[in-house]
Amino acid sequence: MHVKGEHEIYCCGARVRISEKGVKVLTEPLVDYCPLHESMYGTKRIDRETVHKSVEMKIAGYGFCCENRLLDAEPVVAYGASEMIRVWLEKKLIDCAVIVCEGAGTVITANGSLVQSIGARLTGIIKTSPIREIIERIEADGGIILDKADARIDQVEGVKQAFEQGFKRVAVSVAGFQAKAISEMRKFEANAEADVLIFSVCNTCVGNADAIHIAKADIACTSASKILRTRISKKALLQLGVTIPVYALTEEGKRLVLAYLTEFKDKLVVFRTSKLPYNVGSKGPKLKQNAKTKSLKC
Numbered sequence: 001m002h003v004k005g006e007h008e009i010y011c012c013g014a015r016v017r018i019s020e021k022g023v024k025v026l027t028e029p030l031v032d033y034c035p036l037h038e039s040m041y042g043t044k045r046i047d048r049e050t051v052h053k054s055v056e057m058k059i060a061g062y063g064f065c066c067e068n069r070l071l072d073a074e075p076v077v078a079y080g081a082s083e084m085i086r087v088w089l090e091k092k093l094i095d096c097a098v099i100v101c102e103g104a105g106t107v108i109t110a111n112g113s114l115v116q117s118i119g120a121r122l123t124g125i126i127k128t129s130p131i132r133e134i135i136e137r138i139e140a141d142g143g144i145i146l147d148k149a150d151a152r153i154d155q156v157e158g159v160k161q162a163f164e165q166g167f168k169r170v171a172v173s174v175a176g177f178q179a180k181a182i183s184e185m186r187k188f189e190a191n192a193e194a195d196v197l198i199f200s201v202c203n204t205c206v207g208n209a210d211a212i213h214i215a216k217a218d219i220a221c222t223s224a225s226k227i228l229r230t231r232i233s234k235k236a237l238l239q240l241g242v243t244i245p246v247y248a249l250t251e252e253g254k255r256l257v258l259a260y261l262t263e264f265k266d267k268l269v270v271f272r273t274s275k276l277p278y279n280v281g282s283k284g285p286k287l288k289q290n291a292k293t294k295s296l297k298c
Contacts, residue, residue: 003065005129005151007102010177012037013204013224013287014051015126018065023055030204031224034285035243036077040121062121065102067133071117071141079240081173081199081221082119084260086112088171093259094197096165098158098172103131104138105151106158108165111142124175124202125153156184159196168194176203176223179213186216197252203228204285218253221246224285233277242280 006019013030016023025048037043041054055064063069075083088094089112096110101118102125109115118138130151138145144165145151146158155174162170174181182198189196200220203210211231214220222228222245229245236247237254248254261268 001060001063001066001068003059004067004131005065005103007065007128008126009055009102010124010126010175010202010205011051011055012046014048016051016055018055018059023052023059025051025055028288030287032286032288034224035283036285040076058121064121065128065131067131069103069131069134069137071114071137072120073113073116074120075116076120078264078266079221079246080119081201081219082116082122084219084257085119085171085173085199086116087260087263088112088197088256089115091259091263093256094169094171095167096162096170098155098162098170100125100153100155100173100175101134101138102128103134103151104128104143104145104148105130105153106146106155107138108144108146108158108162108167109138109142110167114138114141114143117141119173124177126177127153153178156181159185160188160192163192163194169197170194171197171199173199173201174217175201176206176210176214176225179206179210182213182216195252197256215249218250219246219248219257224287226287229277234275236276239276239278242278243283244285245277247276 003018003020008017015026017026029046029051031046043050058064085097097115099107099115101107128151135145135148155172159170159172185196198217200214200217203223203225206225211227220232235249238248240246248257
């Protein structure tokens with residue numbers, strides 16, 4: 001597996017550059033322990049070295065940022081954005097999705113399997129550069145690339161393009177470091193006479209300013225963010241999971257989450273509560289001592 005182009009991502013709160021020269025961890029990770037990271041990469045304690053190793057494993061195992069990138073539609077996590085969006089597309093509850101793929105940038109597609117194939121092991125992509133082979137495979141599977149020349153990541157323009165294509169019910173994933181895009185989408189949604197289902201993802205690094213925008217999403221994954229666990233949880237109508245909670249923040253978000261659960265294969269426990277969040281002991285990611293998050297710009 002050989003990386004093509006240059007890309008930057010967040011992994012465990014660390015900013016990482018991936019290029020043909022190799023993997024470079026640019027900043028210290030904010031997370032000390034993450035149960036999801038442990039289950040996927042066998043990491044008990046997270047530092048620069050383990051972040052570097054996990055990204056290299058992603059490249060070697062799945063062709064991340066490579067021309068022969070693995071596109072595997074098998075579900076990976078219980079309550080992931082791509083897993084849910086796939087079900088909504090297959091049940092015709094939404095018309096299309098606006099997502100992000102390394103090597104392609106913003107992608108518009110009505111193919112649920114493609115959404116899952118792209119998002120299965122994806123982490124927050126800050127910027128990317130075009131990889132022709134990835135773009136061609138996405139297009140062959142029914143994906144529309146917003147900007148093939150530059151692999152631009154612009155979820156707001158992706159949603160606008162989806163509306164221009166005639167889609168009326170659009171789900172979009174928005175990373176925490178792009179949270180302002182959520183407020184932008186809400187401004188033009190009504191005038192477009194269409195609906196946008198906003199799924200807020202990759203939120204480990206978000207600050208208080210970002211949380212104001214994320215509160216306008218329909219569904220939000222808390223990642224390792226204490227800010228979302230304390231601020232956003234108060235608005236939640238429904239909580240999925242306790243290790244890395246996912247909150248439905250609107251009636252539409254709640255309806256779609258419940259529709260997803262009708263297709264969920266594992267056993268579930270459902271009970272009523274007077275308030276959220278619902279926490280269980282020490283479960284969940286642990287931030288490093290004195291780790292501080294702020295509004296991040298890329």
